Amino acid sequence: MRLLLVEDDSxxxxxxxxxxxxxxxxxDWLKDGRAAxxxxxxxxxxxxxxxxxxxxxxxxxxxxxxxERGAELPVLILTARDTVQDRVNGLDCGADDxxxxxxxxxxxxxxxxxxxxxxxxxxxxxxxxxxxxxxPASHEVKMADRKVDLSSREYAILLxxxxxxxxxxxxxxxxxxxxxxxxxxESNAVEVHIHHLRRKLGSELIRTVRGVxxxxxxxxx
Amino acid sequence: MNAAPSSLRxxxxxxxxxxxxTVWTVTGVMSYREAHHEIDELLDAQLARSARILLAQxxxxxxxxxxxxxxxxxxxxxxIAFQVWDDAGKLLLRSATAPTQPLSEERNGFSEKHHAxxxxxxxxxxxxxxxxxxxxxxxxxxxxELVEALTHRLLYPLVLGIPLLALLIWLAIGKSxxxxxxxxxxxxxxxxxxxxxxQAGSAxxxxxxxxxxxxxxxxxxxxxxxxxxxxxxxxAHELRTPLxxxxxxAQVALRASAEEERRHxxxxxxxxxxxxxxxxxxxxxxxxxxxxxxxxxxxxxxxxPLLVECAALLAPGALEKNLELSVAEGDATVRGDAAMLGVxxxxxxxxxxxxxxxxxxxxxxxxxxxxxTLLEVxxxxxxxxxxxxxxxxxxFYRVLGNEAEGSGLGLSIVGRIAELHGAxxxxxxxxxxxxxxRVVFPPxxxxxxxxxxRQAGTIGIPTSSGE
Numbered sequence: 001m002r003l004l005l006v007e008d009d010s011x012x013x014x015x016x017x018x019x020x021x022x023x024x025x026x027x028d029w030l031k032d033g034r035a036a037x038x039x040x041x042x043x044x045x046x047x048x049x050x051x052x053x054x055x056x057x058x059x060x061x062x063x064x065x066x067x068e069r070g071a072e073l074p075v076l077i078l079t080a081r082d083t084v085q086d087r088v089n090g091l092d093c094g095a096d097d098x099x100x101x102x103x104x105x106x107x108x109x110x111x112x113x114x115x116x117x118x119x120x121x122x123x124x125x126x127x128x129x130x131x132x133x134x135x136p137a138s139h140e141v142k143m144a145d146r147k148v149d150l151s152s153r154e155y156a157i158l159l160x161x162x163x164x165x166x167x168x169x170x171x172x173x174x175x176x177x178x179x180x181x182x183x184x185x186e187s188n189a190v191e192v193h194i195h196h197l198r199r200k201l202g203s204e205l206i207r208t209v210r211g212v213x214x215x216x217x218x219x220x221x
Numbered sequence: 222m223n224a225a226p227s228s229l230r231x232x233x234x235x236x237x238x239x240x241x242x243t244v245w246t247v248t249g250v251m252s253y254r255e256a257h258h259e260i261d262e263l264l265d266a267q268l269a270r271s272a273r274i275l276l277a278q279x280x281x282x283x284x285x286x287x288x289x290x291x292x293x294x295x296x297x298x299x300x301i302a303f304q305v306w307d308d309a310g311k312l313l314l315r316s317a318t319a320p321t322q323p324l325s326e327e328r329n330g331f332s333e334k335h336h337a338x339x340x341x342x343x344x345x346x347x348x349x350x351x352x353x354x355x356x357x358x359x360x361x362x363x364x365x366e367l368v369e370a371l372t373h374r375l376l377y378p379l380v381l382g383i384p385l386l387a388l389l390i391w392l393a394i395g396k397s398x399x400x401x402x403x404x405x406x407x408x409x410x411x412x413x414x415x416x417x418x419x420q421a422g423s424a425x426x427x428x429x430x431x432x433x434x435x436x437x438x439x440x441x442x443x444x445x446x447x448x449x450x451x452x453x454x455x456x457a458h459e460l461r462t463p464l465x466x467x468x469x470x471a472q473v474a475l476r477a478s479a480e481e482e483r484r485h486x487x488x489x490x491x492x493x494x495x496x497x498x499x500x501x502x503x504x505x506x507x508x509x510x511x512x513x514x515x516x517x518x519x520x521x522x523x524x525x526p527l528l529v530e531c532a533a534l535l536a537p538g539a540l541e542k543n544l545e546l547s548v549a550e551g552d553a554t555v556r557g558d559a560a561m562l563g564v565x566x567x568x569x570x571x572x573x574x575x576x577x578x579x580x581x582x583x584x585x586x587x588x589x590x591x592x593x594t595l596l597e598v599x600x601x602x603x604x605x606x607x608x609x610x611x612x613x614x615x616x617f618y619r620v621l622g623n624e625a626e627g628s629g630l631g632l633s634i635v636g637r638i639a640e641l642h643g644a645x646x647x648x649x650x651x652x653x654x655x656x657x658x659r660v661v662f663p664p665x666x667x668x669x670x671x672x673x674x675r676q677a678g679t680i681g682i683p684t685s686s687g688e
Contacts, residue, residue, distance in 0.1 A: 009462050011493045015469030018486060022476050080461035102465035105472040 001116065001159060002044070002177040005029045006036040006059070007051040007078065012101075016049065016078075019105040024139060024156055025112075026180040033057025040066060044173065045073055046119075046163075047112055052079040052090065060093050067094035074115035078103070113137060120163050127162045129216060132201060134162055141201075148200050153178055154193050161206060166218035168209050233394045238387055245379055252375065257368045264364060265331060268344040271303070272357040276348050279305050279314060279355070300360035302341075308352040324358040333361065400424045404432060416443035449511075455617050456504050459629070463497040503630040506564055507616070510637040517558035517641050521665055524587050524596065525552035527559060531566040532585065535574060542579045546570075549586035553594040555662040557642050565638040568631040569598040569658055575627055577602035577655065593644075594662040601653025610648040635660070 003025045007013040010031070017027045028043070030036045034056040040048075048066075052059035063075060074097075077090045082100040090098050096118075097111050113136045117125060127134040131144040139155055141148045150158065160169060160177050174190045194206060194214060207215050302319035306312055312321060325332045325343035332343050340361040347354050400422075407419055418436040421429055467490060474486035525548075532548050539546040555562075573583040577600040588595045605613050612618050614636045617629040632646075635658070639646040644662045651657035 009466060011489055011496065012462055012466035012469060014489055015466055015473055015486070018473040018482065019469055019476070022473065078465075080458045080465075101461040102468045105469055105476075 001046045001156065001163075002026045002028070002180060003047040003049065003112070004036065004039060004043075004045045005049045006031075006033065006054060006062070007049070008032060008054050009051070016105075016108070020049075020109070020112075023105075023109045023112075024152060024159070026156070026177055028180045031055070033059065033062045036062055037065065040071070040073075044176065046177070047115060048073055048075045049108070049112070050075055050077050050095070052077060052081060060089065063090075063093045063095060072119070074119050076108075076111055076115060078108075110137065116163065127159075129162060129165070129205075132162075132205065134159065143201055150200065151193075151196070153189075154197050154200075157190070157193050158197055158201075161214060161216045165216050168213045168215045170213040174214070230391070230394050230398060234387065234390050237390050238383070241386065242383075249372070249376060249379075253368065253372050256371050257364070260364055260367050260371075264359060265342070265344070268331075268342065268357050268359055269346075271301075272344050272346040272355045275303055275305065275357065276346060276351075276353065276355045279351070279353060300363050301358070303355065303357045306354040306356070308354075313353070319358070324356040328354055397425070400428055404428065404435075408435070416440075416446070452507075452616065459500060459617055460497065463493055463500060467493040467497065500628045500630075503628040503634065506634055507630055507637065510561075510634065510641065517561055519556040519558055519642065521554050521556050522559055522562075523552055523554055524557075524562070524594065527562055528566055528585060528587065528596075531563060531570055535567065535570045538571075539574045539583065542574065542577075544574060544577055544579065545582040546574070547582070547584045549584065551587045551589075553587050553589050553662075554665060555594050555642070555644075556665050557662070561638045561641065565635050565660070566596075568635050569660075572627070572631045572658075573598050573600040573602070573656070576600070581655070582653065590661070592661055593664045596660040596662070597657060599651035599653065599655065599657045601651065601655040604650055604654060604656045605648055607650075613648070614646070632658075 001024070003020060005013060005016055005020070005027050007016060007029065008031045013029050013031065017029045020027045025047075028039065028045075030039060031054075033054040036048075036050075036054075037057060039045075050059045050063065054062070057065075059077065059079070063077075066073065066075070075095050076097040076099060077095040078099050078101060079086065079090070080101045087098050096115050099108060099111065113125070116136070117123070125135070125137060127136065133142045134140075135142075136159065139152075141150055141155065141158065156178055157174055160174060171190050178189070178193075194208075198206060205216060207217060209215060300318070302316045302324065303314075304312060304316075304319050304324055305314040306323065310323075315321070320336050322336070324336070324341060325334050325345050327343070327345045328347045329345055332345065334341055334343060341358040342361050342364070343356055343358040345354060345356045404419060404424065416439045418439055419432050421432045421436075424432055470486045470489040470493060474483050474490065477483035477486060528548060532546060536546055570583065570585070577583055581601045583598070583600045585599075586595075586597045588597070614632050616633045636646050639660050642662060644660050647659045647661070649657045649659065
């Protein structure tokens with residue numbers, strides 16, 4: 001899952017980035033609203049964590065701009081302003097959730113999972129596909145009640161494909177959600193991870209559409 | 222309202238009564254004397270006229286020596302007497318009320334004499350043609366009675382009027398003092414947090430200054446409280462971010478599986494603690510410089526030793542960033558508080574070092590000028606845009622896009638200390654394109670006067686870059 005973090009405080013930004021990476025997100029971190037606008041125009045993100053007191057373009061203005069463009073990207077606001085009026089303003093500007101500083105990393109991660117779940121129209125926290133069960137909270141994957149050990153990259157790819165069942169994900173899209181801007185992408189890394197996933201979960205699960213990308217098909221429940 | 226001895230109403234009443242009575246008494250005494258004199262004149266004139274009329278009547282021979290009036294026409298008639306004497310001193314004619322001895326030894330004009338223990342006022346008239354002496358007398362007590370009666374008639378209404386007058390004065394004063402009572406009631410009835418101005422309304426001119434003074438005080442209180450509330454809210458808000466950073470980094474460290482990741486997170490925890498500490502120290506410094514706090518004790522002191530001490534303290538940080546920190550020659554004496562000026566210098570130097578990128582320079586100079594003593598801290602950092610120069614003096618305002626992490630309080634503290642020293646603070650562009658901060662202290666002799674004016678007139682932190 002690729003997440004955009006917009007936070008101007010360097011210590012806090014560094015901490016959130018590290019914490020969300022531990023939770024398996026690919027995190028791009030920007031420190032001002034203008035840079036965030038540029039990034040949102042060019043990159044596909046699954047989630048945004050937004051501080052309100054930002055230089056250049058404020059968090060609320062960024063949020064309004066985003067919603068005016070019709071983007072449905074789930075947005076969680078982080079802020080030191082905690083009055084009811086502040087919360088109402090944030091939610092009315094198009095935020096999906098609200099967290100007041102200081103907060104707990106586990107709570108932040110849980111709220112982000114809930115946002116993703118709601119975006120894909122699920123109420124159940126677990127992702128199920130036939131005999132395959134993925135728990136986004138614990139990062140556990142089970143096949144026919146048997147635990148399957150996956151590397152963090154393999155897990156990330158599986159999560160993206162499961163969240164987007166029926167929609168083909170290109171190799172570039174998968175690379176982005178794995179590495180963001182920071183990591184160095186090896187040319188065949190995605191193919192290698194897909195290969196490992198098929199070995200661990202069965203070759204039927206992930207289908208290749210030649211020249212386009214990969215997909216887990218719908219309706220195999 | 223209580224009629225206690227300290228009551229304004231009672232005091233006014235007593236004073237007005239005392240003044241009225243004094244005026245009445247003086248007027249009464251003067252009227253008495255005046256009336257006495259006029260009555261004397263009037264009755265003397267009557268005596269004289271009676272004598273002349275009598276003289277005109279006694280041209281012919283009188284039948285009888287004694288004349289008895291048959292009826293008394295007036296109660297004063299008995300107290301009037303006359304005698305007519307011939308040249309030889311023989312009593313030709315007299316009234317029944319008159320004695321047989323001469324009423325007076327005088328042969329002409331007014332005189333006074335006792336007969337049968339009564340004092341008589343007598344007019345004697347000698348007529349040379351008829352060789353007759355006419356004497357008309359009147360008992361002196363008539364005059365006293367007349368004056369007494371007149372005075373009584375005058376005094377009775379006044380004496381009876383005193384209680385009525387007191388009552389009217391009492392009511393009038395009460396009515397006049399009603400606005401004062403209303404204002405007192407309004408103030409007493411207020412909730413402590415209600416600092417709205419009082420309504421002067423129909424208050425008389427004498428009470429308006431009091432209302433205005435009270436409203437001024439309320440206004441200043443309100444401003445001070447509002448500034449305090451805002452400060453507390455801002456401070457709490459500013460502490461949330463460093464606390465969030467601390468908590469997040471600590472959680473990252475706890476979760477980290479790799480040693481390097483944990484070390485990094487713990488380093489960040491330390492840095493976060495340092496930053497929060499710095500913020501708290503700055504907040505405390507600002508709180509101690511609060512307008513409500515005691516004014517500083519200013520004494521003449523040399524600026525340079527303080528500056529050198531500060532520069533030495535902060536030099537390691539500058540060296541670490543490879544900054545060239547220099548203190549120019551020159552010194553001057555200002556009236557100041559050494560501890561406060563130390564905080565001012567530390568904040569100015571710390572700001573310059575913090576915001577100037579590595580490889581740059583920071584220079585400090587002290588110069589005597591026509592306006593006083595100039596302390597100037599220059600750098601070749603990013604500077605502050607002209608339109609932002611006023612706002613950076615506000616609390617918690619940071620210039621956007623700065624990588625350096627500050628509390629946003631440094632220049633507020635500097636501004637407040639400058640204000641307490643009667644100095645002006647000005648931001649400008651330095652020669653190197655960075656920021657020049659100029660603090661101008663007034664000349665040592667003038668400083669005290671300026672301070673008095675400033676401390677009397679202002680509350681809060683000035684945004685005085687354009688002064």
